[in-house]
Amino acid sequence: MEATLTSKDFASDQDVRWCPGCGDYTILKQVQSVMPDLGIPRENIVFVAGIGCSSRFPYYMNTYGMHTIHGRAPAIATGLKISRPDLSIWMITGDGDALSIGGNHIIHALRRNVDMNILLFNNEIYGLTKGQYSPTSRPGSVTKSTPMGSLDHPFNPLSLALGADAGFVARAMDRDPKHLNQMLLRSAQHEGTSFLEIYQNCVVFNDGTFDLYTDKVSRPGSALYLEHEKPMIFGENRDKGVRLDGLRPEVVTLGDGVSQEDLWIHDEHDAVKAYILSRFFAVGNEDGFPRPFGVLFESKRPAYDKQVAAQMAAAKTRHGAPDLDALLKGNETWTVA
Amino acid sequence: MSHPQITRETATIRFAGDSGDGMQLTGSQFTNTTALLGNDLSTFPDFPAEIRAPAGTVAGVSGFQIQFGSRAIHSPGDSCDVLVVMNAAALKANIKHLRTGGIIIANLDGFGKKDLSLARYKAEADPLLEVQTTGYTVVPVDVTKLTRASLVDSGLTVKDIDRCKNMFVLGIVYWLYSRSMDPTIDFLSKKFAKKPDLANANIKALKDGYTYGNATQLFSERYMLEPARIESGTYRNITGNEATVLAITAAGQTSKLPVFLGSYPITPASDILHGLSKMKHFGVTTFQAEDEIAAVTSAIGAAYGGSLALTTSSGPGIALKTEAITLAMMYELPLVIINVQRAGPSTGMPTKTEQADLLQAVYGRAGESPIVVLAAASPADCFDVTYQACQIALEHMIPVMMLSDGYIANGAEPWRFPNSDTLPPIHVSFAKPRKEDDEPFMPYSRNEAFVRPWAIPGTKGLEHRIGGLEKEHGTGNISYDSDNHQIMTTMRENKRNAVADRLPLLQMEEGEPTGDLLVIGWGGTLGSIKQAVMETRALGHKVSQIHLRQLAPFPKNLGEILGGFKNILVPEINSGQLVRLLRDQYHVPAKGFNRVRGIPFTVEELKNAFINEVN
Numbered sequence: 001m002e003a004t005l006t007s008k009d010f011a012s013d014q015d016v017r018w019c020p021g022c023g024d025y026t027i028l029k030q031v032q033s034v035m036p037d038l039g040i041p042r043e044n045i046v047f048v049a050g051i052g053c054s055s056r057f058p059y060y061m062n063t064y065g066m067h068t069i070h071g072r073a074p075a076i077a078t079g080l081k082i083s084r085p086d087l088s089i090w091m092i093t094g095d096g097d098a099l100s101i102g103g104n105h106i107i108h109a110l111r112r113n114v115d116m117n118i119l120l121f122n123n124e125i126y127g128l129t130k131g132q133y134s135p136t137s138r139p140g141s142v143t144k145s146t147p148m149g150s151l152d153h154p155f156n157p158l159s160l161a162l163g164a165d166a167g168f169v170a171r172a173m174d175r176d177p178k179h180l181n182q183m184l185l186r187s188a189q190h191e192g193t194s195f196l197e198i199y200q201n202c203v204v205f206n207d208g209t210f211d212l213y214t215d216k217v218s219r220p221g222s223a224l225y226l227e228h229e230k231p232m233i234f235g236e237n238r239d240k241g242v243r244l245d246g247l248r249p250e251v252v253t254l255g256d257g258v259s260q261e262d263l264w265i266h267d268e269h270d271a272v273k274a275y276i277l278s279r280f281f282a283v284g285n286e287d288g289f290p291r292p293f294g295v296l297f298e299s300k301r302p303a304y305d306k307q308v309a310a311q312m313a314a315a316k317t318r319h320g321a322p323d324l325d326a327l328l329k330g331n332e333t334w335t336v337a
Numbered sequence: 338m339s340h341p342q343i344t345r346e347t348a349t350i351r352f353a354g355d356s357g358d359g360m361q362l363t364g365s366q367f368t369n370t371t372a373l374l375g376n377d378l379s380t381f382p383d384f385p386a387e388i389r390a391p392a393g394t395v396a397g398v399s400g401f402q403i404q405f406g407s408r409a410i411h412s413p414g415d416s417c418d419v420l421v422v423m424n425a426a427a428l429k430a431n432i433k434h435l436r437t438g439g440i441i442i443a444n445l446d447g448f449g450k451k452d453l454s455l456a457r458y459k460a461e462a463d464p465l466l467e468v469q470t471t472g473y474t475v476v477p478v479d480v481t482k483l484t485r486a487s488l489v490d491s492g493l494t495v496k497d498i499d500r501c502k503n504m505f506v507l508g509i510v511y512w513l514y515s516r517s518m519d520p521t522i523d524f525l526s527k528k529f530a531k532k533p534d535l536a537n538a539n540i541k542a543l544k545d546g547y548t549y550g551n552a553t554q555l556f557s558e559r560y561m562l563e564p565a566r567i568e569s570g571t572y573r574n575i576t577g578n579e580a581t582v583l584a585i586t587a588a589g590q591t592s593k594l595p596v597f598l599g600s601y602p603i604t605p606a607s608d609i610l611h612g613l614s615k616m617k618h619f620g621v622t623t624f625q626a627e628d629e630i631a632a633v634t635s636a637i638g639a640a641y642g643g644s645l646a647l648t649t650s651s652g653p654g655i656a657l658k659t660e661a662i663t664l665a666m667m668y669e670l671p672l673v674i675i676n677v678q679r680a681g682p683s684t685g686m687p688t689k690t691e692q693a694d695l696l697q698a699v700y701g702r703a704g705e706s707p708i709v710v711l712a713a714a715s716p717a718d719c720f721d722v723t724y725q726a727c728q729i730a731l732e733h734m735i736p737v738m739m740l741s742d743g744y745i746a747n748g749a750e751p752w753r754f755p756n757s758d759t760l761p762p763i764h765v766s767f768a769k770p771r772k773e774d775d776e777p778f779m780p781y782s783r784n785e786a787f788v789r790p791w792a793i794p795g796t797k798g799l800e801h802r803i804g805g806l807e808k809e810h811g812t813g814n815i816s817y818d819s820d821n822h823q824i825m826t827t828m829r830e831n832k833r834n835a836v837a838d839r840l841p842l843l844q845m846e847e848g849e850p851t852g853d854l855l856v857i858g859w860g861g862t863l864g865s866i867k868q869a870v871m872e873t874r875a876l877g878h879k880v881s882q883i884h885l886r887q888l889a890p891f892p893k894n895l896g897e898i899l900g901g902f903k904n905i906l907v908p909e910i911n912s913g914q915l916v917r918l919l920r921d922q923y924h925v926p927a928k929g930f931n932r933v934r935g936i937p938f939t940v941e942e943l944k945n946a947f948i949n950e951v952n
Contacts (some may be wrong), residue, residue, distance in 0.1 A: 012802070014814065043797045050637070058802050059815065064794040066641060067804030069664050075599075075626060079635030080794075082624060083597045084642035087794050088511040108627035257409055308622060315617035322619045324590050324757040328583060330573045332520065332753075334373050 004210035005042065006035040012062040018053060023174035023200035027121065028060055030177050031090075034184040035063075038088065046087045046102050048077040050097035051129045054121035054200070056090040057089045071102025073275055074109035074118070081114050085305045088188070095110035095136040096126050099155050103135075113192040119184075120197045122157060125206035129160040138283050143205075158278040158296060161195045162271065168194035169274065171194075172293040174201060175214040179225065180291065186295055192303045212284060214292050222285050226277070226294030231263035242289070268298045340551075340559045342515065348562060349414030353431045353442075353447065354423030356389050356399045359503035364401025364419075366507060368749050372574035378405035379864055380703045380749045381937065386604065386687040392457035393447075394945075407563040407708050409863035413748065415939040420514070421882055423447050423480070423507055423541045426456035427837040428464055441465070442473045442509060444502070444550075446481035463649045476555045480505055487545040491538045498695030501542035508546020509660045512939040514559040514696045568753060575752040577745035577861075578605075580719035581675060586619045587720075588891030589645050590764035597646045599632040601654060604687040605743040606677040607877035609649045615711035629657035633674070637661060639669040641803070643767060643793035645727055648672040652694045655738075656701075662736055663702045668803050669781070669789050671730035675723065678742040678860075680935040689935025690744035692824030692835035692860050693911035698738045699889045699918065705826050707833035709733070710889040712740040714863035719745060722886055728763045733836055733907075734788050740888070742910075744937050745861040757807035767791050771798030781813040787832035815938040834890045843892035847871060848881030855902035857927070859915050862938055868907055869943035885915070892923065899925050906930055908943055918929065 049055035058065030274297035391395030406412035424447030529536035587595035809816035
């Protein structure tokens with residue numbers, strides 16, 4: 001009988017080298033705490049990361065791990081999972097790693113739907129290279145490389161993931177560990193690629209960029225926690241909701257003839273509505289819409305690695321036992337005496 | 338009528354036509370039939386990168402040359418005895434390849450006004466008459482008209498009938514060289530098994546072409562070649578890319594590992610991806626990645642998981658993979674990288690051959706990044722060298738780059754294929770599970786050949802992390818210690834160099850271990866150099882030849898062999914790459930003989946160069 005593992009069993013013996021106060025610490029803690037709940041032997045878990053602050057993550061997990069090269073973790077994880085479907089693969093990446101240098105790999109990983117969990121730590125800045133703007137930085141961001149403000153239009157990571165036909169798209173934040181824990185569990189349970197964006201505070205180069213959503217005081221009025229088949233309600237007094245007029249969302253105040261029954265009931269399996277939710281993205285909620293957290297979308301598309309394995313099995317059935325000598329000989333030979 | 342049948346020792350034929358005329362298929366059918374008749378042979382497909390360049394233009398001409406004979410054949414031939422041209426552009430592009438007095442079989446229907454204009458001949462020109470007056474024999478054949486007449490009752494459309502023209506011509510050439518039509522008839526029956534009307538039409542065109550050859554007054558004689566007196570055994574015909582596919586599949590079987598290929602389509606390497614995608618029942622997984630980088634990195638992921646992992650590409654793709662190859666070197670994981678070289682730089686000439694990626698293979702990475710570099714010397718040799726690349730990668734936990742090239746990848750030769758029992762064993766042992774109280778696992782501990790253990794996920798107690806950051810000797814933990822970096826850098830270099838200890842010593846390819854001139858080649862130039870050395874030696878010159886398959890590390894006795902010669906000449910299809918490595922490592926006054934024209938060396942130019950050196 002195996003001893004039950006605890007979160008401590010998943011901590012490696014290496015010193016964690018993130019800045020004091022970095023949002024990565026809470027994420028690491030939640031990942032380590034969710035691991036025992038998965039019931040997967042430690043040796044069957046592999047953390048794969050690219051390059052950047054977040055990508056040092058595998059070194060701190062007492063599992064198998066690969067710290068790879070900038071942007072390429074999705075492809076490395078894909079090769080590993082296709083060749084070893086028995087493993088549980090966790091890919092750790094950041095906004096620069098996943099959406100800039102690794103943009104191509106991330107969209108292809110999502111469309112293929114290899115069974116793995118992608119955790120994208122979004123802090124809207126380059127940390128390890130010391131403070132340049134990232135592909136998720138807000139326009140006008142004054143950074144080391146944009147002294148007059150960034151001109152780049154940022155990516156909306158969840159719209160991008162939905163556009164790439166991701167099978168599981170969710171958002172969480174470092175400062176709500178309980179919700180983050182639930183989202184990690186949901187990611188793990190999903191078969192296929194799960195894409196979890198985690199708002200993560202960079203205390204040195206972009207401190208407070210998500211305060212509107214993560215600060216305990218402002219959070220209720222600005223963050224919308226999604227629950228499947230539940231109406232969309234938010235607000236300090238839970239008096240606000242989102243209503244759908246056709247495909248046009250609107251924020252309404254409950255009471256005054258508007259009841260919970262009138263609100264948009266979240267359906268995780270509706271891709272069109274998930275896309276509408278992902279567009280609640282205005283800086284500082286200037287459009288009046290709250291920022292959604294939780295599972296925006298989940299589909300049951302078959303996982304790529306399962307399909308690869310099925311083709312391999314079908315080929316073996318069709319051809320029978322492999323015969324290397326017959327292969328080397330080919331169809332036509334001649335003999336020289 | 339009966340034609341006198343002349344016996345020849347060797348013959349060279351070149352088929353040339355528009356890209357859409359099916360010349361590659363015609364050439365490969367002739368090759369296959371010739372192989373089955375027991376002739377030794379060497380082929381050279383020569384085609385444009387465009388799938389269908391503008392019809393009728395010189396840019397759209399596709400050629401296929403084969404030399405075959407009753408003796409050992411080492412090259413596809415400097416010039417051909419018979420040139421088949423399907424249109425005026427094919428004549429214009431290929432007349433330079435025909436030997437003086439050679440025969441031109443010309444499709445007259447490809448020499449109309451429009452064809453002449455597309456080929457940029459003057460309107461009033463009669464190119465066939467012109468070449469005839471310069472000493473060539475022209476055999477004009479109304480191929481289009483004759484094929485249409487042959488298939489008038491086939492029920493096919495004119496378009497489909499015209500697609501059988503190449504079989505009519507092949508029939509003529511089969512007759513001329515006394516070949517059996519049976520292998521091609523078999524091939525056509527299988528290829529068009531689901532379209533019997535097309536099969537029947539192609540077969541009829543082939544047979545009618547053969548009959549036409551016999552009936553026409555245009556040929557004064559026909560030829561035959563006895564089977565080749567080559568090493569006894571059972572042979573098959575094979576191209577370099579096919580041999581590479583078989584070697585990878587075989588290495589998977591002997592190592593008992595699943596095979597994983599991550600690849601992205603690129604000329605001239607794509608056929609390896611195509612071939613391996615049909616080997617699923619041998620446990621081969623192929624993954625067509627989104628780009629070259631994903632192709633190699635997916636393979637690295639599979640290598641960590643315990644697969645025999647490979648990536649295939651050509652020079653420009655290898656450039657993209659460079660950072661990842663360095664990572665695999667740093668991880669010290671087995672990885673086989675196959676580079677089917679093409680003429681560069683940049684997009685260069687994708688369907689033409691070159692040997693200009695040697696320095697890229699040996700040195701082209703960030704930092705001190707030693708990997709093993711091997712090169713195949715001929716189509717069949719791609720089997721042995723690819724197999725060896727897999728063996729070294731797996732047993733030494735190191736990336737191995739196997740250099741092939743467009744010429745040997747697409748070229749064919751007879752192959753005395755091995756029995757699977759005779760393949761060298763590949764020894765792979767994964768690190769064993771560890772119990773709680775055992776010594777801590779040291780992922781970067783090493784054996785006497787500096788090789789670290791391969792610990793794959795799923796093995797209890799061996800959980801460890803690998804990365805591109807410098808690692809502490811033994812533990813593999815991140816280390817920025819200066820002395821440790823020196824140790825690890827030296828260790829990785831020693832590990833690569835230790836591969837030479839296990840490899841056989843280099844043998845003389847031709848000639849004695851001392852003499853007036855040593856010729857050193859590598860890669861696909863073996864055949865041409867060998868033939869030229871043999872012909873130079875036949876003139877009484879003391880010329881010897883070695884041919885390198887191991888480019889990094891070099892064979893251990895290379896320095897000793899170099900010491901036996903004052904003059905060293907290194908022919909390469911580049912501007913001088915191996916010659917630099919030799920001068921650098923052995924301080925020898927080696928000279929280069931270099932051409933970069935996208936085509937193999939001719940025997941003649943090599944022979945002249947050798948004679949020039951010894952006189």
